[in-house]
Amino acid sequence: QSVLTQPPSVSGAPGQRVTISCTGSGSNIGANYDVHWYQQLPGTAPKLLISGNSNRPSGVPDRFSGSKSGTSASLAITGLQAEDEADYYCQSYDISLSGSVVFGGGTKLTVL
């Protein structure tokens, strides 16, 4: 099991809004460590999508947004497009693992 828990899959129709949750604990997200999100298109390397909970790197559309509260974080995608079909991963830091970077298990987004 991953230290950060994500739903295995989510789906939505084009134009809809979907959210992906990332649930941690008091030793990672709840310890005030930032959460970052990555998008991995099929057959490609991951790409940084959101950093520092809610900041979009240059070039990332504003349809993607992130938030964090307590021991959880969320990625929201509005105006869903076919090209958004990908795997999404959250990532943070955990103080209980001798100092360790941790990833969520990943969520497969299907655009119906």
Place this chain on the structure above:
Amino acid sequence: EVQLVESGGGLVQPGRSLRLSCTASGFTFGDYGLSWVRQAPGKGLEWVGLIRSKDFAGTREYAASVKGRFTISRDDSKSVAYLQMNSLKTEDTAVYYCSRVVVVGATYAFDIWGQGTMVTVSS
């Protein structure tokens, strides 16, 4: 263009060693930490370890699953980072990505990724 290119992957027998390289271009390599992240076939991302920049004494951190077997090093004069993998196990089979580390708050994010190199551990 900012770029990372991994090399050195291949087929190796259990118990043997392999060294991966990550060659950087388009940015001042010595100013950044470098991390290795792997992905087993059909599975999610797993952090392997990182090496900080010289400004942070080039210190390293490793995941528990590879600690004592894997070593990350860097040669800033060549803009290359290495992942030395010893005592390889079948469960080390994965695509290995190197990524550039940026400090965000009290955490690390990975803003540039290479294309990955496949390592298969099998007899």
